[in-house]
Amino acid sequence: MDRTEENRKEYKELQRRVKREVSKAKQMAYDELYIRLDTREGKKDLYRSARQRDRDGKDVQQVRVIKDRDGRVLTSEESVQRRWKEYFEELMNEENEREKRVGEVNSVEQKVDKIRKDEVRKALKRMKSGKAVGPDDIPVEVWKCLGEAAVEFLTSLFNRVLESERMPEEWRSVLVPIFKNKGDVQSCSNYRGIKLMSHTMKLWERVVEARLRKVVEICEQQYGFMPRKSITDAIFALRILMEKYRDGQRELHCVFVDLEKAYDRVPREELWYCMRKSGVAEKYVRVVQDMYERSRTVGMDQLSEEVRQESPWTMMFADDIVICSESREQVEKNLERWRSVLERRGMKVSRRLPYTLFLRTCDLADSHYTMVRRYRRAHGFGFASQRPLCRSLRRCFEGARLLRF
Incomplete structure (x- = not known):
């Protein structure tokens, strides 16, 4: 295009017209937005936009700076x-440190x-x-x-x-x-x-x-990534167990365990050992080794073979574990067995996340009430703190002076 004075004037005029049209379109969009904000759907859109903006502010593509190991x-x-x-x-x-396998x-x-x-x-x-x-x-x-x-x-x-x-x-x-x-x-x-x-x-x-x-035959206690199984089945089994113990007025202790960096620090040699022990052909072992090169995975079935019990006393969803028992002493003993076996295989139980759920039924004015306590393990594996899950039950028990902490 020739850069003549006439063309320059025409370009400037078109530029002004475009700016006016863009300004009108913006104003119309704002007017429609203000009208929509007065409606129920508009309020939902507003909160959705605010949440999205908050997520975008935390996205790695938006956060341009990061701290080094010293906090700089x-x-x-x-x-x-x-x-x-x-x-x-x-x-x-x-x-993590682990014991070497004695025999291959x-x-x-x-x-x-x-x-x-x-x-x-x-x-x-x-x-x-x-x-x-x-x-x-x-x-x-x-x-x-x-x-x-x-x-x-x-x-x-x-x-x-x-x-x-x-x-x-x-x-x-x-x-x-x-x-x-x-x-x-x-x-x-x-x-x-x-x-x-x-x-x-x-x-x-x-x-x-x-x-x-x-x-490979996966144990029935594993509910994660299994066909025709889901976390709903594990929750249902645990709920039935709790209801049976509540009806029988017996105590029940459940420990919810999480492994530390399970998907990042599983020793690969343990995985190949588990595959070979399950009778997998060596060609498939080499194929999987290539497939997960520079990747991550976790295998709990063979690692937990020594300590797992029948479902629902022990249930797993991938690397998340719940251990149930009738007494606090027994559940602590089972937890220690799990910790010992997993650490020998290079895994670590997170000391910040384990929770214990305690269920007990007691009498109050010729009626049965269920007391549920949750203990958080803050340091090591001792019960450091506790608080009730149900505030209404707490008020009921406190009023009758039957709830003691």
Whole structure:
């Protein structure tokens, strides 16, 4: 375009017209917003926007500064990236002390069947749409749209990966820090590392997982990531147990245990040991080793084999554990057994999170009332503090002078 005086004047006029139209559109949008804020739906939108703005302020993409290990604020992009790299390398490579296995299990060297098309179809059907993509930027919707051509291609690709025992580097996951919604937003320790995996790698993972489930038998006390099981089943079992003890006017003690950095510090050698002990073919062990290289995982089934009891006395949801017993002494003894076994295998029970729930039924004016106490373990494994869960029951008992702390 020629830079003549006439063209310059025309450009300026168009620029003014655009500014006027933008100003009018903004004013109309504000007027509509003010009218909407007077409605019930508008108030919901207002609170939703406020919550979203608060979350955005804590997002790692919005928080441009971070603190180093000494508490100094880092402002440059290069120093912030170095700090994140340093933090996650320490987190994922640090291992707790553990006992060495006295004897190794024999590896199972056997020929494995090739991946079939029906296995890929089932894995593709189980994949959900609309999920965040990994480093290759290929969503699962692409494979679903391609139909049978995708199934044939993926079957051939997965068989090559199975034969070579090495998946493409493009499938390796990307680590994204997510704020835990508590603590200092500039502290790395208040972020949880989430890995965005390639959807194609997830398909490969599901194919291998389906084969491993046919070989490995998971204990019935495990409710996490199990088909036809959920946390609702564990809650229901625990509730039935509490109701039975309440009806029988007997005491019940339950300890809720959480493991420290369970998804980051599980010794990999323990995982390979558990797979081999379960009779998994060595080729699958090597495939999983490659799959979880520079990744994280947790396996509780073989680690807890020595101490777990029948459900509902012991229940697990991944790395979360609840231990129940009829007496405080017995539940403390069971907790100590769990702690000892897990620490020998390189895991640690968090000393900040365990809670004990105490249920007891007592008589009050010819009626039965259930007293529920929650004890928080603040230091070590001793009962440091306690408080009732139900304020109305507390007032009732205090009025009758039957509740003592």
